[in-house]
Amino acid sequence: MTAQKLDGVATAAAIKAELTARVEVLRGQGVVPGLATVLVGDDPASQNYVRMKHRDCQQVGIASIQVELPADATAAQVEEAIRGLNEDPACTGYIVQLPIPKHLDENWALSLIDPDKDADGLHPINLGRLVLNEPATLPCTPRGIVELVRRHGIDWRGAEVVVVGRGITVGRPLGLILTRRSENATVTLCHTGTRDLTDHTRRADIVVAAAGVPGMVTASMIREGAVCIDVGVSRVDGKTVGDLALDVWDKAAWVTPNPGGVGPMTRAMLLSNVVDRAEALVASRG
Numbered sequence: 001m002t003a004q005k006l007d008g009v010a011t012a013a014a015i016k017a018e019l020t021a022r023v024e025v026l027r028g029q030g031v032v033p034g035l036a037t038v039l040v041g042d043d044p045a046s047q048n049y050v051r052m053k054h055r056d057c058q059q060v061g062i063a064s065i066q067v068e069l070p071a072d073a074t075a076a077q078v079e080e081a082i083r084g085l086n087e088d089p090a091c092t093g094y095i096v097q098l099p100i101p102k103h104l105d106e107n108w109a110l111s112l113i114d115p116d117k118d119a120d121g122l123h124p125i126n127l128g129r130l131v132l133n134e135p136a137t138l139p140c141t142p143r144g145i146v147e148l149v150r151r152h153g154i155d156w157r158g159a160e161v162v163v164v165g166r167g168i169t170v171g172r173p174l175g176l177i178l179t180r181r182s183e184n185a186t187v188t189l190c191h192t193g194t195r196d197l198t199d200h201t202r203r204a205d206i207v208v209a210a211a212g213v214p215g216m217v218t219a220s221m222i223r224e225g226a227v228c229i230d231v232g233v234s235r236v237d238g239k240t241v242g243d244l245a246l247d248v249w250d251k252a253a254w255v256t257p258n259p260g261g262v263g264p265m266t267r268a269m270l271l272s273n274v275v276d277r278a279e280a281l282v283a284s285r286g
C-alpha cells in the first residue's frame with residue numbers, strides 16, 4: 001500500500017482563499033484585522049516561522065505588526081511589549097513565538113496576553129474554556145490537524161486516536177478538542193512514560209506523532225490502513241525530520257508529508273483565529 005497524501009499546502013491555500021474573501025468583507029466594514037508577533041531572540045527556525053506568518057498575512061490582507069526583542073530581553077521588557085499589544089487597537093490578535101529564551105517563563109508570558117487577543121489559543125483562560133467545552137480560540141496546530149483530516153473526507157467520529165506527545169501546543173489540547181461532541185473521537189494520549197507504546201499505536205485508526213523524536217513511529221507500530229499525522233519538527237544534519245519513519249507510507253492509508261502537512265495548516269489556522277476574532281468584534285458592535 002502506498003499512502004495517500006494529506007496535503008497541507010493545498011488545503012492551507014484553499015483556507016487562505018476563503019479567508020481573503022472574509023477579510024475583504026471586513027475591510028468593507030472598516031475593520032482591518034491585524035496580527036502581531038512577538039519574537040524574543042534569534043532562533044533561526046522561529047525567525048523562519050514568523051517570517052512565513054507575516055507573508056501569509058500579506059497574502060490574505062491581514063495587517064501585521066512585528067515586535068522583536070533580543071535574546072537577553074528582561075521579563076520587564078517582554079511584559080512591556082505584551083502590554084503594548086494588549087492596548088494597541090490595530091492589533092486584533094497576536095502571538096508570542098515559542099520557544100522563548102530559557103531565562104523567561106513561557107506560561108508567565110502567555111498569561112500576560114489579553115485572552116481576547118490570544119491568536120494561539122494558549123492563554124490559560126482559553127485552554128480552560130476548552131476544558132469546560134465553552135467557545136474559545138483553539139490552538140493552531142491541533143485545530144489545523146482536525147481541519148486537514150476533515151477536509152480529506154476522513155471522519156473523526158468514533159475514531160480510535162493515539163496521540164504521541166503531551167506538549168502544551170499540540171498533544172494536550174488535541175486530546176481535549178477531539179473528545180468534544182463535535183469530533184467524538186476516543187483519544188489515548190501517550191508520552192515518554194507510556195510502557196508499551198506499540199500496543200497503543202497498533203490499535204489506532206489515527207496516529208498523531210507529536211513527540212519531537214525523529215522517526216519514532218515506524219510501520220511496525222501502526223496497523224494497515226491507519227491515518228498518520230506527523231507533527232514532529234526536528235533538525236537532523238541541517239534537515240527537518242518528522243516523527244514518522246518513511247516506511248509508514250508503505251502501510252498507512254493516509255500520511256501528512258513533512259514538510260507540507262501540518263505546518264502550513266498551523267499557519268492557516270492562525271490567520272483564521274485572527275479573522276474569527278475580527279468578525280466577532282464586528283458582530284458585538286451590532
Ligand SMILES: Nc1nc2c(c(=O)[nH]1)N[C@@H](CN(C=O)c1ccc(C(=O)N[C@@H](CCC(=O)O)C(=O)O)cc1)CN2
Nearest residue numbers: 049095096097098099120140141259260261263264266
Ligand atoms: N506561538 C507559537 N509558537 C510555536 C507554535 C505555535 O503554534 N505558536 N508552533 C510551533 C511551530 N510553528 C509555529 O510557529 C510552525 C511550524 C512549522 C511551520 C511550517 O509552515 N512549516 C513548513 C516548513 C517550513 C520550512 O521549514 O521552511 C511545513 O511544514 O511545510 C509553521 C509554523 C513552534 N512554535
